[in-house]
Amino acid sequence: MNAMLLLLADSRLPAGGHAHSGGTEQAVASGAVHDVASLAAFLRGRLATAGLVAAGLAAAAVTASGAGWAELDAEADARTASPAQREAARTQGRLLLRVARRIWPAPALDELAAAVPSPHHPVVLGAVAAATGCSPRDAALAAAYNAVTGPATAAVRLLGLDPVEVHRLLAGLAPALEDTAATAASACAAGESARLPAHAAPALDLLAEQHIRTEVRLFIS
Amino acid sequence: MGGNHADHHHAPDGHGRALRLGIGGPVGSGKTALVAALCRTLGPSMRLGVVTNDIYTTEDADFLRRAGVLDPERISAVQTGCCPHTAIRDDIAANIDAVEGLEERFGPLDLVIVESGGDNLTATFSRGLADKQIFVLDVSGGDKVPRKGGPGVTTADLLLINKTDLAPLVGADLTVMSRDAAAVRDGKPVLFTSLREDRGAHSVAEWVTGLVHDWAHHHRAPAPTTSTA
Amino acid sequence: MTAPPDRAQSERAQPERALSERARDDRAQADRAQAGWAHAPGRAARSIHARAAVVAEAGPGGRTRLTTLRSAPPLTLRQTGPERVHLVSTAAGPLGGDHLELDILVTEGATLELGSIASTLVLPGPGRSAMVVTAQVAAGGRLTFAPEPTVLAAGCDHAMTVRLALHADASAYWREEIVFGRHGETPGRCHARFDATVDGRPLLRQEFTVGDPAVDGSPAVYGDARCVGNVLVAGPGFTHPEPGVAPGRAVLPLAGPGTLILALAPDAVELRRRLA
Numbered sequence: 001m002n003a004m005l006l007l008l009a010d011s012r013l014p015a016g017g018h019a020h021s022g023g024t025e026q027a028v029a030s031g032a033v034h035d036v037a038s039l040a041a042f043l044r045g046r047l048a049t050a051g052l053v054a055a056g057l058a059a060a061a062v063t064a065s066g067a068g069w070a071e072l073d074a075e076a077d078a079r080t081a082s083p084a085q086r087e088a089a090r091t092q093g094r095l096l097l098r099v100a101r102r103i104w105p106a107p108a109l110d111e112l113a114a115a116v117p118s119p120h121h122p123v124v125l126g127a128v129a130a131a132t133g134c135s136p137r138d139a140a141l142a143a144a145y146n147a148v149t150g151p152a153t154a155a156v157r158l159l160g161l162d163p164v165e166v167h168r169l170l171a172g173l174a175p176a177l178e179d180t181a182a183t184a185a186s187a188c189a190a191g192e193s194a195r196l197p198a199h200a201a202p203a204l205d206l207l208a209e210q211h212i213r214t215e216v217r218l219f220i221s
Numbered sequence: 222m223g224g225n226h227a228d229h230h231h232a233p234d235g236h237g238r239a240l241r242l243g244i245g246g247p248v249g250s251g252k253t254a255l256v257a258a259l260c261r262t263l264g265p266s267m268r269l270g271v272v273t274n275d276i277y278t279t280e281d282a283d284f285l286r287r288a289g290v291l292d293p294e295r296i297s298a299v300q301t302g303c304c305p306h307t308a309i310r311d312d313i314a315a316n317i318d319a320v321e322g323l324e325e326r327f328g329p330l331d332l333v334i335v336e337s338g339g340d341n342l343t344a345t346f347s348r349g350l351a352d353k354q355i356f357v358l359d360v361s362g363g364d365k366v367p368r369k370g371g372p373g374v375t376t377a378d379l380l381l382i383n384k385t386d387l388a389p390l391v392g393a394d395l396t397v398m399s400r401d402a403a404a405v406r407d408g409k410p411v412l413f414t415s416l417r418e419d420r421g422a423h424s425v426a427e428w429v430t431g432l433v434h435d436w437a438h439h440h441r442a443p444a445p446t447t448s449t450a
Numbered sequence: 451m452t453a454p455p456d457r458a459q460s461e462r463a464q465p466e467r468a469l470s471e472r473a474r475d476d477r478a479q480a481d482r483a484q485a486g487w488a489h490a491p492g493r494a495a496r497s498i499h500a501r502a503a504v505v506a507e508a509g510p511g512g513r514t515r516l517t518t519l520r521s522a523p524p525l526t527l528r529q530t531g532p533e534r535v536h537l538v539s540t541a542a543g544p545l546g547g548d549h550l551e552l553d554i555l556v557t558e559g560a561t562l563e564l565g566s567i568a569s570t571l572v573l574p575g576p577g578r579s580a581m582v583v584t585a586q587v588a589a590g591g592r593l594t595f596a597p598e599p600t601v602l603a604a605g606c607d608h609a610m611t612v613r614l615a616l617h618a619d620a621s622a623y624w625r626e627e628i629v630f631g632r633h634g635e636t637p638g639r640c641h642a643r644f645d646a647t648v649d650g651r652p653l654l655r656q657e658f659t660v661g662d663p664a665v666d667g668s669p670a671v672y673g674d675a676r677c678v679g680n681v682l683v684a685g686p687g688f689t690h691p692e693p694g695v696a697p698g699r700a701v702l703p704l705a706g707p708g709t710l711i712l713a714l715a716p717d718a719v720e721l722r723r724r725l726a
Binding site for chain 1: 643645646651652653654655656657658659662664665667668669670671672673675678693695698699700702703704705706710712713714
């Protein structure tokens with residue numbers, strides 16, 4: 001654990017994350033998420049799928065360079081079947097990269113921007129983590145944390161849930177976050193980006209595609 | 222792949238880019254009507270772009286597109302995740318992205334207007350997003366609003382008090398509003414208008430034109446060839 | 451709410467779980483008996499390792515010939531048309547411990563359609579069962595892989611692996627359906643991994659997990675669906691469906707040269723309808 005990781009994972013990092021709900025807005029609209037218990041089930045499933053995938057990609061990005069950037073970004077594409085989710089991931093990645101290049105200037109970030117103009121968010125997250133001296137496991141933990149905290153906050157705003165209750169739920173997820181980061185880091189240590197976690201979440205795909213076609217929405221994703 | 226826009230993002234000092242004008246204010250005060258009016262008046266002589274932050278996503282953008290005051294492609298909508306003030310103040314990344322996207326697609330531009338989603342009196346634009354900002358109030362909120370102050374009222378580069386035609390109906394005293402605003406604004410300008418009657422917002426357009434000329438002069442952007450109506 | 455939400459939820463689910471576990475044990479016993487009966491005596495005790503293969507080649511005049519058709523019970527392959535093969539299961543299972551492999555090669559310009567006669571019922575046994583399908587489609591080749599669903603019986607522990615390697619000019623229509631138990635049955639565990647590449651570049655990589663408490667019933671993963679399915683349409687040889695979304699179904703244009711039809715459904719019949 002280091003101070004840079006705290007800054008990087010903080011929702012106050014001004015990189016546009018606050019306007020993404022990661023499918024929560026649509027899950028609330030459909031009634032699938034309606035209270036703290038259903039939010040808990042939503043977040044656990046999200047962490048075990050999209051969260052683990054993001055964690056693996058972020059961990060791998062810590063050691064990426066050169067042609068590895070485009071390769072890793074293509075691996076992210078292949079794990080994101082929904083075009084709406086690819087767009088959301090690339091938008092968030094682009095914003096994070098732009099902000100990070102001002103906060104933590106590093107040749108690797110310039111190299112990534114040159115190789116992939118709007119990379120998937122986890123790839124950028126890993127690259128920024130490396131620029132700040134974080135390990136692959138740190139990067140994976142930040143990605144896993146992002147995968148649940150943004151949606152949890154969105155649920156608080158959309159459903160008026162008790163924020164303390166929701167944070168208690170997040171605290172309960174801490175061991176799962178650690179496990180996810182460890183799994184991702186060891187998958188990444190195997191060295192082959194093709195073998196990184198690829199856990200699909202069909203319901204998230206459906207929610208994302210419904211959301212992007214919804215006229216009235218408060219969140220980008 | 223060298224020519225990507227991450228590499229072309231503008232220096233924070235504003236050189237080589239358009240003036241960014243924020244328009245904020247409470248819900249229903251007339252922000253979108255002001256944007257439409259400015260587009261109507263300035264559109265013929267300036268290269269414009271508009272970013273809207275309506276809380277209901279594309280509603281404002283759709284209004285502007287329907288109003289036919291600007292090429293719909295030049296209007297970009299940003300979702301703010303229930304927090305319009307966050308998107309213009311604390312985390313401006315999505316708005317910067319939208320502004321730079323417009324400049325990249327249609328640039329060079331003279332002026333990019335960023336309209337905030339309707340919010341409360343404490344909402345102001347970050348200086349990282351808007352070079353200048355207008356705060357829009359309307360008289361129906363009561364003539365005490367300027368006295369209450371708040372960062373929007375006190376720090377905006379221009380305070381616009383709209384719907385003056387309603388003043389007699391809601392019992393608002395414009396003299397009081399003018400006096401109170403002057404007291405809290407330290408000499409910064411206050412304008413009164415009725416956008417329903419002045420569909421070109423000519424006094425505001427004139428003020429904006431002055432800003433754009435100054436901006437172009439100081440930041441070596443191509444100067445607009447212009448006069449306001 | 452006084453108890454942490456997770457615990458409250460699991461407490462509510464307790465009585466139901468106890469019942470379904472009893473039902474699962476009964477059914478698993480019946481399954482073991484049936485598997486022993488369906489195959490040779492001692493079947494349940496000895497695991498099977500089997501590797502079947504089919505090779506489709508374009509012969510003179512562009513007609514496809516099946517130059518290899520190697521069955522390996524329980525994977526029995528029957529030619530049912532000039533370019534068509536069906537998998538005919540000649541034993542129950544796979545059972546836990548079984549390791550089954552199917553290799554498919556469609557060479558340049560050839561066409562192959564592969565289906566199955568019945569759904570695959572994955573049963574428990576001593577250890578994990580595995581099904582590995584490796585398919586390669588060369589330039590101008592066209593592969594349809596559309597077997598009946600894989601049904602996960604109670605207590606099973608199954609791994610499904612698909613490696614689909616396509617040449618840039620190859621085409622594939624690949625269907626995969628997983629049913630979470632027979633009617634009213636709580637499924638065992640399953641991990642499925644699907645990797646499709648085009649000229650070595652990744653097109654689609656997906657893993658599905660069933661039997662993980664974090665995932666089962668999560669509104670982010672399967673919701674209240676009882677089955678999940680995919681159709682991957684890749685390459686120029688098939689009509690790609692129009693992008694769109696409907697209840698329980700989405701048509702997703704991939705970043706690479708493919709389209710994925712994705713569906714969740716309450717039952718296998720509805721799943722098939724949504725994947726059509």
